[in-house]
Amino acid sequence: ERKQEARTPFFRVVELTDDQDDPALWGKNFPLQYDAYKRTVDMTRTRYGGSEAMPKAPTQADPRDKVSQSKIDEDPRLRRMWLGYAFSVDFREERGHAYMLVDQRNTRRVTEFKQPGTCLNCHASTYVFMKKLGGGDVTAGFAKMNQMPYAEATQGVKHPVACIDCHEPESMKLRITRPGFLEGIKALKASQGVADYDPNRDASAQEMRSYVCGQCHVEYYFKGDEKRLTFPWHKGLKAENMFDYYEEVGHKDFVHKETGAPVLKAQHPEFEFYSQGIHARSGVACADCHMPYKREGGMKISDHHVRSPLLNINRACQGCHHFSEQEMKDRAEQIQLRFMEARNIAMDALMDLIEETKKLREAGAADNDLKRAWAAQRKAQFFIDLVEAENSAGFHAPGEELRVLTTALDEIRKGQVSLRGVKPAKVQTKQAD
Amino acid sequence: ERKQEARTPFFRVVELTDDQDDPALWGKNFPLQYDAYKRTVDMTRTRYGGSEAMPKAPTQADPRDKVSQSKIDEDPRLRRMWLGYAFSVDFREERGHAYMLVDQRNTRRVTEFKQPGTCLNCHASTYVFMKKLGGGDVTAGFAKMNQMPYAEATQGVKHPVACIDCHEPESMKLRITRPGFLEGIKALKASQGVADYDPNRDASAQEMRSYVCGQCHVEYYFKGDEKRLTFPWHKGLKAENMFDYYEEVGHKDFVHKETGAPVLKAQHPEFEFYSQGIHARSGVACADCHMPYKREGGMKISDHHVRSPLLNINRACQGCHHFSEQEMKDRAEQIQLRFMEARNIAMDALMDLIEETKKLREAGAADNDLKRAWAAQRKAQFFIDLVEAENSAGFHAPGEELRVLTTALDEIRKGQVSLRGVKPAKVQTKQAD
Amino acid sequence: MNEKGIATPLVLGIPLGLLMGVGLFTFGYARGYSYMTDDPGACNNCHVMHEQYDGWLKSSHRKVAVCNDCHTPRGFVPKYFTKALNGFNHSLAFTTGRFPDRIQITGRNERVSEESCMKCHEELTEGIQASRAHNEKVHCTTCHQSVGHAH
Ligand SMILES: [Ca+2]
Ligand SMILES: [Ca+2]
Helix, strand or coil: CHHHHHHCCCCCCCCCCCCCCCHHHHHHHCHHHHHHHHHHHCCCECCCCECCCEECCCCCCCCCCEECCEHHHHCHHHHHHCCCCHHHCCCECCCCHHHHHHHHHHCHHHHCCCCEHHHHHHCCCCHHHHHHHCCCCHHHHHHHHHHCEHHHHHHHCCCCCCHHHHECCCCCCECCCCHHHHHHHHHHHHHCCCCCCCHHHHCCHHHHHHHHHHCCCCCCEEECCCCEEECCCCCCCCHHHHHHHHHHHCCCCEECCCCCCEECCCCCCHHHHHCCCHHHHCCCCHHHHHCCEEEECCEEEECCCCCCHHHCHHHHCCCCCCCCHHHHHHHHHHHHHHHHHHHHHHHHHHHHHHHHHHHHHHCCCCHHHHHHHHHHHHHHHHHHHHHHHCCCCCCCCHHHHHHHHHHHHHHHHHHHHHCCCCCCCCCCHHHHC | CHHHHHHCCCCCCCCCCCCCCCHHHHHHHCHHHHHHHHHHHCCCECCCCECCCEECCCCCCCCCCEECCEHHHHCHHHHHHCCCCHHHCCCECCCCHHHHHHHHHHCHHHHCCCCEHHHHHHCCCCHHHHHHHCCCCHHHHHHHHHHCEHHHHHHHCCCCCCHHHHECCCCCCECCCCHHHHHHHHHHHHHCCCCCCCHHHHCCHHHHHHHHHHCCCCCCEEECCCCEEECCCECECCHHHHHHHHHHHCCCCEECCCCCCEECCCCCCHHHHHCCCHHHHCCCCHHHHHCCEEEECCEEEECCCCCCHHHCHHHHCCCCCCCCHHHHHHHHHHHHHHHHHHHHHHHHHHHHHHHHHHHHHHCCCCHHHHHHHHHHHHHHHHHHHHHHHCCCCCCCCHHHHHHHHHHHHHHHHHHHHHCCCCCCCCCCHHHHC | CCCCCCCCHHHHCCCHHHHHHHHHHHHHHCCHHHHHCCCHHHHCCCHHHHHHHHHHHHCCCCCCCCHHHHHCCCCHHHHHHHHHHHHHHHHHHHHHCCCCCCCCCCHHHHHHHHHHHHHHHHHHHHHHHHCCCHHHCCCHHHCCCCCCCCC
């Protein structure tokens, strides 16, 4: 009966349309993929990834019975870096896809701060919702969703990212459903001289295996009053390129509470850093490592239990690398250890700069005398935050992430040097502040 | 006749003994290896390696008709880093093995400074010479050679590194002939809990393919009055380990002319960095890349034209990597470019620290107030010099070399911060200095 | 290295007769006729094939596939056309010595060996191929490069 199974990979039990976002329905046709998909509820910690289940009493306000560990408690330097911004209030290790919607609805960044519908783009199966909002036009719906208040928008969705967000229902071909990515990659390709790029038309099947993830695992900001989800890729994907873009458009995410510097917050640029690593260069896609093939009966399928590859080394790495599981784990961790060492050095240095600027400011230093130090904090903090927020602890692009840290360290040094001559004049005004 | 050739690899034309250091004689038995060996006279530049032939009029004092490019002219920051030491007078890009003896005899570091016989260890075929000096005991001869003045010792040798320095004459097996390496690797292994290690007895054939190079391509210093050639491996091969060793024994190479800091000079730690790279970890040896197998007639031999692998990519890389030659070159150069960017940032920062310390010192700052900045210079300069002197421009251990640079940058930052409070008191005394 | 087979002007300039002569010489000398069999030992007649032969002996496919299972396409005519073409190319390269030390598979043969996986593994991989366009099938050797012979 294995042969039978093999010959008809797709049992069409139900007819799928482009309006069904319920994964359970799709699961009738593809039970193997659906079963694995549901397992993203699992929580297992790796040295630097995965996630740890912290039991928690469910309350009316926050019905979750377990959350993942708090990163700002594990490393208080993060909290200090973000003082003045919602992230200093609540920031946890990310976990499996199954949690994306419930985690967003219940983070204190949403319950205690006003957020726009834009947040939803990456935390729910929004394809059908956006289509409805736009009267069939996804991009129009996207614009509308972004402008809704979060509390309202989130009523329109039910599921975390689902089959329909990555697949065409008839052919099961991969597709891009998120206007944010379509616009981002178009701007990126334009900067490389490729006009009018459309991944749904122009990308190879192998590229699509990374692009579908690049819809969410990317750095972003909310542009203008429409709060349009925007990826800062107009000059390229390197840290410098994204920074230059923000400089050009004059964007800041918040003003640092202690120093007064106008700073940026970076978020999960996995796609950007992965793109600069040796694996991307070798044609390896996100799905190759995070959704490796597995054999089920007489069939090979893509493991829809998206998770840390270090929990699945045999399938994720050993197809290409002929070293033992332990050795592959050690290699990844050696890269991560080196990264963490450099990252910790840079983080401590940043704290020094913040502390020094803060003291001078409290002592009444003029804003003008702090300008250079602010600029240093803005750039260095963004760079450190980028590689910190990039969730592989340096693995996706080992050399590039370390290079970015050297640049950050140099910037901090220059910032500290700039404070050398500063004389805090108005010591009295401090109390009033 | 190709087939014939394949069956009888060793034509014993002459009988070789353990006292014949003339490679031409060995070449009678192994003409293919000898022909390639002689080709190390070739000079070709790669982006960051190889060497460039600069024509030069031969003189009585310096008979060379071409030298390689001067590195202290190409990058004057190097000269400044070494002010107060012979390297600031003459330092050139290294070139093929054929030149090692003539380049040493004619460098201004030898002609204008007093050097000990120790220098000879790595620049000539010294095996027979040491054996003779020691009356059959190489280690005893080594001790004697080290204590001779260079001018005298160099009379005892005729050839650059030759067959006998790497091979046993009867079996052609690889062997270690240098006591410096035997003592160094023994200390290293002891620090890892392996007692009484002897590579000639305990090393695998694959390890020997790197160890023979590790006899010379390593960091070293001249220990004590006997000027014994010593590798600082007693605590390990990492930058921190070597630095700690020098701290413990209280070694300095020179006092920096501008700042007064007691500093170290690092030299060609290829073996140390290679050992921390992904290739060593994968069991790849120096010889795999720098002496790859090549087909000569029907025979596969090791290419004795030791040179940059980037001049020989098909043989050096494509046996393991299935990408085009151009792509392999680009990969190596991407690593090198990232490294050079970080290295230049660190080098500029070091110049800042030196400049600042110098100014304060000239203005009469007390030595005691400069102590922290000196310590910073000592460590940061050694770290930068290590990765700079490691001749692969970051390729041998991409992640580790960048990590070392982040540590150097942080040290410089702290050094500069330490100068914050320093008040140059005795401005007058400066003139007298 | 650009010494990749016969497509260089120099080689094309050689009179056909000489070419035939060289080809025939090699054909006999290196037992070129062995190209007509499926015996892997036949490929190994050229010492430059040793590495792959040794690799194949240690590979997971030693017991299930010989060289020609992977290096010739399906069907009698395509199979023997490929054999003839490769036999000629290799003989010529071997005789002239004009080929890189680390032999690199060339475009056409790469496609042949990729497609050959389907001879045996079509059913198993039907699922992962089904959602893809015909010209966008999964490249097996990205992950399984050493099934035939570790390099
Ligand atoms: Ca996680
Ligand atoms: Ca060189």
